Amino acid sequence: MRTPLKVTALTATAVLASVGLGACGGDSDPGPTASPSKISVVAAFYPLQFVAQRVGGDAVTVTNLAKPGVEPHDMELVPEQVRQIVDANLVVYLRGFQPAVDEAVEQNAKDSSFDGLAIESLRDAPAGGEHEGEEHEGEEESKALNGKDPHIWLDPTRLATLGDKLADRLATLEPGRAADFRNGAAALRAELGKLDTEYTDSLGTCQRREIVTSHAAFGYLAGRYQLEQIPISGLSPEEEPSPQHMAEVAEQARARKVTTIFFETLVSPKVAETIAREVGAKAEVLDPIEGLTPGSSDDYLSVMRTNLGRLKAALGCG
Structure with a gap:
């Protein structure tokens, strides 16, 4: 359960979401209603949802902030999505990848968040040759990432590491199911290891x-x-x-x-x-x-x- 102080923060954040973060009405996804016996997880976009579901299994209820078909980089949040962040037991995101999510987490979920980029040594981002001296969409994200590449999930071995670390974090929320979370992460690592071998052999x-x-x-x-x-x-x-x-x-x-x-x-x-x-x-x-x-x-x-x-x-x- 969230503390009264945490929930009280919703009012200001909801106003911020509707005025400052914009309203893209079709992008709000109320997600599944969490059972009191399950850990409620909010995933910022699809790869994180995939990992959370595989690692958490039936002990978690996972809501994806980015609906299918929505490009997540510059996704804006509506008030309902901010409420999901406020009410979640854990928010899984990549800091710098989605500025609107960063802002909502910073204001409402600092102590209940899991930043997948914090566990990795990141690559430098290559230059993309944008118009110099001009503002463009995506500039806020690029600055937030400090020239680092966030797309770690496209390396299956890095995604497996994220799964291992997420299992450890879920275990702090539900210690009695720690073995289940680590088994889920191990099963995911095995699947991703097989995928990695296929890539290595095929592209050799x-x-x-x-x-x-x-x-x-x-x-x-x-x-x-x-x-x-x-x-x-x-x-x-x-x-x-x-x-x-x-x-x-x-x-x-x-x-x-x-x-x-x-x-x-x-x-x-x-x-x-x-x-x-x-x-x-x-x-x-x-x-x-x-x-x-x-x-x-x-x-x-x-x-x-x-x-x-x-x-x-x-x-x-x-």
């Missing part, structure tokens, strides 16, 4: 190693499997690349005989398609798994395996 011998991506989401995946990411935009998919940077990407793609320009599911493919036409390549989806598409029956593992098939085709892997 390829004709090319370069992947041109619509934004710089795949640095951890590329680093894990000895690929080179060439991003069109920076950390946020909403950042607009400059014409000069687009020309540089196209030049690199031609020089390295890139056959595929990758775009993603939740943002416009227009820039990637423009570069693909210019260099005579095809445009194809490579999903950063920041959220699922509405009505999808996929999960993290199946989307990662779909990504692997597309990478193999694009890179000419045997």
Whole structure:
């Protein structure tokens, strides 16, 4: 149960959410009603929901702040979502990735939050070639991350570590089920280890190693499997690349005989398609798994395996 002081903070935060954070009415998801015997977990976006459900099992009720089809980077919160953060036993998020979530956690859930980025040594984010000196969407996120890349979930081994640490945190909330949480994390680690082996074996011998991506989401995946990411935009998919940077990407793609320009599911493919036409390549989806598409029956593992098939085709892997 939340303390009276914690709940009292809701009034000011709800006003902030409706006025300062904006109202995108269709984005509010009341989520499941938590049983008194279960730990209520709020996940900031899909990969964290996936891990929390796998680790927590039937001991948790997980609510995802980002509905399917919503791009989570610059997601705004409505008052109902702030209430979910206030009432949760645990909020799982990545500090700096979603500024609106950071603000709500800072005001209402500092003592009941789990920052997945705090457990990892982060990669430097590559430059995306945005217009210099101009404000653009995603700038607040980039500053909050201090030039670091938050997309740790695209390396299965890092996601497994996040699961282990989350199990430890859940155990502090429900000590009697600590063994269950750690067993859930171990089972998840085994699944992710199998996925990691599939990637390592499949991408070990390829004709090319370069992947041109619509934004710089795949640095951890590329680093894990000895690929080179060439991003069109920076950390946020909403950042607009400059014409000069687009020309540089196209030049690199031609020089390295890139056959595929990758775009993603939740943002416009227009820039990637423009570069693909210019260099005579095809445009194809490579999903950063920041959220699922509405009505999808996929999960993290199946989307990662779909990504692997597309990478193999694009890179000419045997």
